[in-house]
Amino acid sequence: AQSVTQLGSHVSVSEGALVLLRCNYSSSVPPYLFWYVQYPNQGLQLLLKYTSAATLVKGINGFEAEFKKSETSFHLTKPSAHMSDAAEYFCAVALGAQKLVFGQGTRLTINP
Amino acid sequence: EAQVTQNPRYLITVTGKKLTVTCSQNMNHEYMSWYRQDPGLGLRQIYYSMNVEVTDKGDVPEGYKVSRKEKRNFPLILESPSPNQTSLYFCASSQLVVSHLIAGDTDTQYFGPGTRLTVL
Numbered sequence: 001a002q003s004v005t006q007l008g009s010h011v012s013v014s015e016g017a018l019v020l021l022r023c024n025y026s027s028s029v030p031p032y033l034f035w036y037v038q039y040p041n042q043g044l045q046l047l048l049k050y051t052s053a054a055t056l057v058k059g060i061n062g063f064e065a066e067f068k069k070s071e072t073s074f075h076l077t078k079p080s081a082h083m084s085d086a087a088e089y090f091c092a093v094a095l096g097a098q099k100l101v102f103g104q105g106t107r108l109t110i111n112p
Numbered sequence: 113e114a115q116v117t118q119n120p121r122y123l124i125t126v127t128g129k130k131l132t133v134t135c136s137q138n139m140n141h142e143y144m145s146w147y148r149q150d151p152g153l154g155l156r157q158i159y160y161s162m163n164v165e166v167t168d169k170g171d172v173p174e175g176y177k178v179s180r181k182e183k184r185n186f187p188l189i190l191e192s193p194s195p196n197q198t199s200l201y202f203c204a205s206s207q208l209v210v211s212h213l214i215a216g217d218t219d220t221q222y223f224g225p226g227t228r229l230t231v232l
Contacts (some may be wrong), residue, residue: 009152013182036223043116043202043223044155099170101222102147102154 001004004033004091006103019063019078019112023091026072032094033074035065038105039087047089050074061085086110114139116224118203124230125183125193133188133227143206144186145170145221146178148199155202161186194229201227 019030025031032051036044048059055067061084065076074091091103116137116230125131137144145160147170157170161180175197186205190197204221 006154041224041226044204045223046220049220092155099157100145100155100159102156104152106153 004103010107012109015082019081021076023074025093034092036090037087116226128192135186137205141205145204146188147202195231198231
């Protein structure tokens with residue numbers, strides 16, 4: 001069965017530092033993978049998605065993620081953190097037509 | 113503006129009192145889904161619908177009902193709420209993807225703002 005595991009329920013970085021949020025997936029078929037962001041008191045917003053085209057996927061707000069089949073990973077990165085990046089981030093894998101399976105979420109805190 | 117709306121946004125109720133959370137989308141999407149979000153568990157799918165009059169159970173359907181009489185609406189019904197249904201609920205919609213060979217934006221699910229439900 002397809003699933004995702006996000007390593008670290010909380011990540012804290014300094015403003016201007018590299019952001020790295022880890023996601024590993026398990027899938028018996030080529031996966032569709034997504035990263036969503038949830039700002040406080042808001043719904044989920046799509047950051048980026050991998051759909052078997054380029055392995056390096058660029059998303060909104062300067063985020064990107066690299067699909068690595070050999071490592072079954074889809075880690076999310078941003079070179080320089082901003083205070084506005086503080087949010088909860090969810091990795092998800094598509095299971096069949098439209099069904100999304102979400103990871104547990106990683107709360108990102110940015111220190112001034 | 114393309115959006116998914118949910119009502120109410122906040123609800124406090126008591127055990128056993130039937131309630132309905134509405135969800136509406138204006139993007140003519142075939143697919144709609146309900147999730148609940150709980151700390152440490154991420155989002156778990158409750159029910160989904162591939163089109164009008166077509167609904168199916170997700171991962172945690174117990175205690176919930178849904179209906180899809182119109183394409184734009186997908187209400188979530190709790191016939192007899194219990195405290196373990198205290199959660200944050202999200203409705204989502206997207207165009208229907210028949211095959212993962214289809215690229216583009218049709219895989220993207222659009223989420224509503226959430227409904228925070230407390231059952232006492």
